[in-house]
Amino acid sequence: MPTPTTTSRVRRWDQHGREHVVEVQKAGVLRQLCCGTCGWRRKAQFLPWLKAEEHLTLEHQATVNPSSPVS
Numbered sequence: 001m002p003t004p005t006t007t008s009r010v011r012r013w014d015q016h017g018r019e020h021v022v023e024v025q026k027a028g029v030l031r032q033l034c035c036g037t038c039g040w041r042r043k044a045q046f047l048p049w050l051k052a053e054e055h056l057t058l059e060h061q062a063t064v065n066p067s068s069p070v071s
Contacts, residue, residue, distance in 0.1 A: 010052040012062035020062040022052035035059075 005027045013019055021036045031048040034041050037060055044051050056062040 008049075010049055010056065011065075012053070012056040012060075013064040014060055014062040015064075018062075020056050020060045022055060024048045024052060 005025055008024045010022045023034045025032045029045060031044050033044055033048055033052050035055060040055060
């Protein structure tokens, strides 16, 4: 029986208001990251969401997190 795959997303916005999304696909212990903006892909076993955030920050300057509380 194949391992079920689940997908979650890390969303950030850049200073121009454009949304950038990295999908985190999980199958067992393996996770595959895929950026919807530039097509970047990476396998990550540990801390995939942190790696996704890093990519969005470094490559797209997308740092605005819509789910964080506003001070």
